[in-house]
Amino acid sequence: MSTEAAGVLEEIEAKGLLEADSRRPSAVRKDRPSWSTTIILILCTATVLVPLYVTISMAFKSQQQAVDGNAFSFPAPFSLEGFTTAWNLTSFPTAFVISVLVSLASVAGTILLASFASFAIARNWDRRPFRWSFYYLLAAMFLPFPVVALPQIQLTGLVGLDNPAGVALLHIMFQLSFSVLLFTAFLRSIPMELEESSRIDGASTWQTFRYMIFPLLAPMSATVGIFAFLASWNDFMMPSLITSNPALQTLPVVQSIFQTQFSNNYNVSFASYLMAMAPAIVVYLFTQRWVMEGVTQGAVKG
Amino acid sequence: MAITTAAVATTTSGGIPTTRRRRVEGIYYAFLLPSLLLFTLAITVPAIIGIFFSFTDSIGFGDWRFIGFTNYIAALSDPAIRASYLFTFGFAAVTVVVVNVLAFLLAVGLTSRIRFKTALRTIFVIPMVVSGIIIAFVFNFLFSNTVPALGEALGISWLQTSILANPHLAWIAIVIVTAWQAIPGTLLIYIAGLLSIPGDVYEAADIDGATKFQQLVRITLPLVAGYVVINVILGFKGFLNAYDIIVGLTNGGPGTATRSIAMTIVTGFTSGDYAYQMANATIFFVIAIAISLLQLSLTRGRNAL
Numbered sequence: 001m002s003t004e005a006a007g008v009l010e011e012i013e014a015k016g017l018l019e020a021d022s023r024r025p026s027a028v029r030k031d032r033p034s035w036s037t038t039i040i041l042i043l044c045t046a047t048v049l050v051p052l053y054v055t056i057s058m059a060f061k062s063q064q065q066a067v068d069g070n071a072f073s074f075p076a077p078f079s080l081e082g083f084t085t086a087w088n089l090t091s092f093p094t095a096f097v098i099s100v101l102v103s104l105a106s107v108a109g110t111i112l113l114a115s116f117a118s119f120a121i122a123r124n125w126d127r128r129p130f131r132w133s134f135y136y137l138l139a140a141m142f143l144p145f146p147v148v149a150l151p152q153i154q155l156t157g158l159v160g161l162d163n164p165a166g167v168a169l170l171h172i173m174f175q176l177s178f179s180v181l182l183f184t185a186f187l188r189s190i191p192m193e194l195e196e197s198s199r200i201d202g203a204s205t206w207q208t209f210r211y212m213i214f215p216l217l218a219p220m221s222a223t224v225g226i227f228a229f230l231a232s233w234n235d236f237m238m239p240s241l242i243t244s245n246p247a248l249q250t251l252p253v254v255q256s257i258f259q260t261q262f263s264n265n266y267n268v269s270f271a272s273y274l275m276a277m278a279p280a281i282v283v284y285l286f287t288q289r290w291v292m293e294g295v296t297q298g299a300v301k302g
Numbered sequence: 303m304a305i306t307t308a309a310v311a312t313t314t315s316g317g318i319p320t321t322r323r324r325r326v327e328g329i330y331y332a333f334l335l336p337s338l339l340l341f342t343l344a345i346t347v348p349a350i351i352g353i354f355f356s357f358t359d360s361i362g363f364g365d366w367r368f369i370g371f372t373n374y375i376a377a378l379s380d381p382a383i384r385a386s387y388l389f390t391f392g393f394a395a396v397t398v399v400v401v402n403v404l405a406f407l408l409a410v411g412l413t414s415r416i417r418f419k420t421a422l423r424t425i426f427v428i429p430m431v432v433s434g435i436i437i438a439f440v441f442n443f444l445f446s447n448t449v450p451a452l453g454e455a456l457g458i459s460w461l462q463t464s465i466l467a468n469p470h471l472a473w474i475a476i477v478i479v480t481a482w483q484a485i486p487g488t489l490l491i492y493i494a495g496l497l498s499i500p501g502d503v504y505e506a507a508d509i510d511g512a513t514k515f516q517q518l519v520r521i522t523l524p525l526v527a528g529y530v531v532i533n534v535i536l537g538f539k540g541f542l543n544a545y546d547i548i549v550g551l552t553n554g555g556p557g558t559a560t561r562s563i564a565m566t567i568v569t570g571f572t573s574g575d576y577a578y579q580m581a582n583a584t585i586f587f588v589i590a591i592a593i594s595l596l597q598l599s600l601t602r603g604r605n606a607l
Contacts, residue, residue: 038416044408045425047482051440052428054448069447113337120333124326133338140345142594144543146564147587150580151348151355153571154362173344176337205329234433236546241568252433256549259439266443273436284431288424291431295487296494 055277058270059083066267082267083275089261090254090272091247098164099233099250099276105168106232107225110175114224115217117176118183119209134184140177145238153241162244170242171232179224182294186220187213223294226287233280251276349587352580362576373581382558383582386566389473389559394541397477397484402533405485406526409492410518423493430486438550441479442466445551469559472552476560479547484540488533495529496522528601535597539590 054071062079086092117137124130156166190213198208214221236252243249246257255269255276262269284291356373360366377383412423429437446464453461465471499522507517523530545564548554554561563586570579 033415033417035417037411037414038418038422041408041411041416041422042418044411045422048425048428051437051444051482054444055440058443069443069451071444071448071451113340116333117337120330124330127326130326130330130334133334137337137341140341142591143345143349143587144539144564144590146543146545146567147583147590148345148348148352149564149568150362150570150576150583151352152344154576155348155351169340170344173341176341180337205327209333230431234431236433236435236549237564241571252435252546255436255439269439269443273439277432277436280431280433281428284428285424288427292423292427292490295490 055270055274058266059274061267063267067264082271085268086272090258092275095251095254098248102164102168102250103229103232106171107228109172110179110228111221111225114176114179114183118180118187119213122184122187137180138177149241156242162242164243164248167239167242170238175228175231182220182224190216223290226290227294230280353584355577356580356584358577360577361574373578377581383566386561386563390542390563393473394538397480397541398534398537400477400481401484401488401537405488406492408489409496413493413496426489427486429483434483434546435550438479438547442551445475466552467556469556472560475551476548491529491533495526499525531600539593
């Protein structure tokens, strides 16, 4: 998701999805909601919901029931066997903590580095070094990870970063272009008068950033942070290649490591999948406004 | 902006003292440098090192010597590498069409006057936030157990063997799962595009007696053309990097039937083909740049975007 979503954001006009909805002249076109379209769309949600239902129902089955591989049967009896087995087998707590740490480091690092850099770039746009830095940082959007994967594996190994810390660092770096793009666009929309007033009151540049600009950036930081979280939490390719010790792997990689050991114990494998993907879905459900705005709003054109 | 900086430089007592007017405050460099430095070390340097070694016979460690373009010549005529490009580009082309058609139709539905609009949108976006490899494992189960079981129950013979085991059809499963995950992002962009069309355009069409279908083809499609361009190019670029979902579904198999470019490059790490696969990666990089330049030239100056 990460590269695509990041790319997606770059081009689209800023358009608050939710407000735009209400702006649309509604009464004029059609007076009442179309039930036929609604029903077709509800049927289409099956494509999304069936795989999720299968995951949840399989996870709650007992070993005996799960082994027949019937995807649609309801769990009878409800069993937590799959969860306890997966918890111990995959050392879930360790992998979970590593995933959380990598994601949090990626979120914090992305927000801090990108907002610092964007502030410097936006306020010195008339200076060539800053303008060029902007295009330089943006260039990563054109660089797919597979292109630099091999030397990165080699170099992280050489400098002792073939571990979750190295993964977090690379996640931040690949998230930087998209985040700098969002922040600089937003910073340009903040009226300079606001900053000038704080300067006249004697605030230094650092104080202006810390107590005025950074708080103003909060909504954009939310979007940037959520995308950094999703990209980091869900990534498989980078941690699987960079982290050399299998015991230090993130949740998605752990699923692939144990794939063969799960064998036909489908309740165990699906309980494990569910525990790995649920956090991202929960975060999404609580922050969907920013997720959706991020995709559309992103591109106040870099 | 410059004027403010100058004013600040003379009025603030703290920070770095500035002697000349319009001089950039030092703190701005301090803000920018960490990003530039880390970015250079983590991305630029590896890229340069990788391209450098693509002209050598290095196996990733130990001695090496320059061999010029030998790796490139060999890579371009390597059947395994050719097959991976053919597969990846074919897969990306098919997926881009599937994703855009479905996402566009869904967006039209979701922006029309319907019930449960918010709830429906929430559900349709969920696949975007699910880990690719994990959902690939879920679909792997469905393709290898559930679908054949259904085929047996319904007496449909061609459904009874797993599509993942068929070298000629396994790619279809990869298209399905990739589309499942890529539709939400594309959908959200189309929704933004559709919402940018003023409602009175449709009003006028209604008065002129245009049918709903005519309105879709003659008004909606041309007005979101810019969004189609963006979605097609960004989608295609993204799909060329296919890795996670393929690992979870077929791991490149059966045989090497569904091995993507990214998977082929990564083999260079384990098989001692470091320099050789770096040549492959460099070729891939050049293609990615070409597509990005195409994207820039197509989107520059468009009012719609």
